[in-house]
Amino acid sequence: MATTTASQRREEARTAYNAFMKGCPTNLLLSRISDKWVGLVLSALKERPQRYSDLGRRIAGVSQKMLTQTLRTLERDGLVSRTVTPSVPVRVDYALTPLGASLATLFSAVKEWAEENIEEVVEARERYDAEAEAQVRAEQEAS
Amino acid sequence: MATTTASQRREEARTAYNAFMKGCPTNLLLSRISDKWVGLVLSALKERPQRYSDLGRRIAGVSQKMLTQTLRTLERDGLVSRTVTPSVPVRVDYALTPLGASLATLFSAVKEWAEENIEEVVEARERYDAEAEAQVRAEQEAS
DNA sequence: CGGGATCCTTATGGATACTG
DNA sequence: CAGTATCCATAAGGATCCCG
Numbered sequence: 608m609a610t611t612t613a614s615q616r617r618e619e620a621r622t623a624y625n626a627f628m629k630g631c632p633t634n635l636l637l638s639r640i641s642d643k644w645v646g647l648v649l650s651a652l653k654e655r656p657q658r659y660s661d662l663g664r665r666i667a668g669v670s671q672k673m674l675t676q677t678l679r680t681l682e683r684d685g686l687v688s689r690t691v692t693p694s695v696p697v698r699v700d701y702a703l704t705p706l707g708a709s710l711a712t713l714f715s716a717v718k719e720w721a722e723e724n725i726e727e728v729v730e731a732r733e734r735y736d737a738e739a740e741a742q743v744r745a746e747q748e749a750s
Numbered sequence: 751m752a753t754t755t756a757s758q759r760r761e762e763a764r765t766a767y768n769a770f771m772k773g774c775p776t777n778l779l780l781s782r783i784s785d786k787w788v789g790l791v792l793s794a795l796k797e798r799p800q801r802y803s804d805l806g807r808r809i810a811g812v813s814q815k816m817l818t819q820t821l822r823t824l825e826r827d828g829l830v831s832r833t834v835t836p837s838v839p840v841r842v843d844y845a846l847t848p849l850g851a852s853l854a855t856l857f858s859a860v861k862e863w864a865e866e867n868i869e870e871v872v873e874a875r876e877r878y879d880a881e882a883e884a885q886v887r888a889e890q891e892a893s
Numbered sequence: 894c895g896g897g898a899t900c901c902t903t904a905t906g907g908a909t910a911c912t913g
Numbered sequence: 914c915a916g917t918a919t920c921c922a923t924a925a926g927g928a929t930c931c932c933g
Contacts, residue, residue: 622811632865633861635871636864640784641783646777646780670906671916672906672916675917697915699914699915706874709867713859713860722776724853725778725779732828735828813927838894842895
């Protein structure tokens with residue numbers, strides 16, 4: 608029979624949802640800025656345009672692969688510009704585009720919120736953890 | 751000898767970097783809001799407080815595991831409140847805390863930027879892809 | 894109803910080696 | 914110098930079953 612099972616319905620919902628997410632501007636943006644390295648690259652380039660190797664040194668801990676990948680997607684999205692000077696050895700300069708600069712500004716707002724409110728978040732976290740631990744102890748005592 | 755190799759130095763940098771990231775408020779926040787479901791839960795709860803199953807239906811495509819996990823971390827961070835009514839069956843209500851409401855407002859700013867600028871991003875992306883494809887064709891012709 | 898526990902698949906990202 | 918290509922470990926997330 609053509610009865611739709613729960614899992615089928617969930618699957619459908621999931622597919623529809625994914626399609627919705629793909630086209631959603633907010634999630635497109637979020638998946639971009641949530642990237643581990645995008646924020647670092649953006650703020651580094653906000654200070655001044657830089658070469659590939661400069662960025663590699665500036666952003667300690669980034670692997671070549673990730674730096675390249677991050678720069679590529681940012682370039683693809685029109686957020687940074689890539690300028691190749693065909694000397695020997697080659698020289699490649701990266702800079703923010705106007706759009707990228709605009710995003711960097713938004714980033715500042717996010718950063719500001721974080722710095723203003725993070726303490727409260729950390730405190731809430733500590734309270735939560737302390738309570739959870741108390742629960743565990745109470746249960747052990749009861750056994 | 752005590753010569754530090756390149757990989758050792760990278761490893762050190764990476765460790766120091768990770769420690770830096772842990773304490774960095776901005777990245778703490780970013781890792782929170784970049785979560786696939788946090789945005790959806792926040793906007794759903796911004797409309798009105800809701801029960802667990804309401805949220806599950808409202809946010810199509812979310813698995814129980816992810817919904818629970820998202821709500822737990824949000825509760826832990828003091829962004830949503832969880833209220834249990836010990837009836838049979840139990841009833842659990844979720845709502846935004848003032849801090850959570852404040853974050854939801856920040857979210858609106860992000861959303862606004864996305865909606866205003868996403869078109870330009872998409873266009874840039876299409877230009878980039880078209881150019882990349884042209885490159886491929888040119889190389890095939892040369893062979 | 895509101896989850897917890899478990900299994901399993903698929904992304905993500907780092908290390909390494911090589912190249913024009 | 915500025916990458917590319919490949920391999921591999923880990924973690925994120927979904928499906929499923931079970932429980933008070």
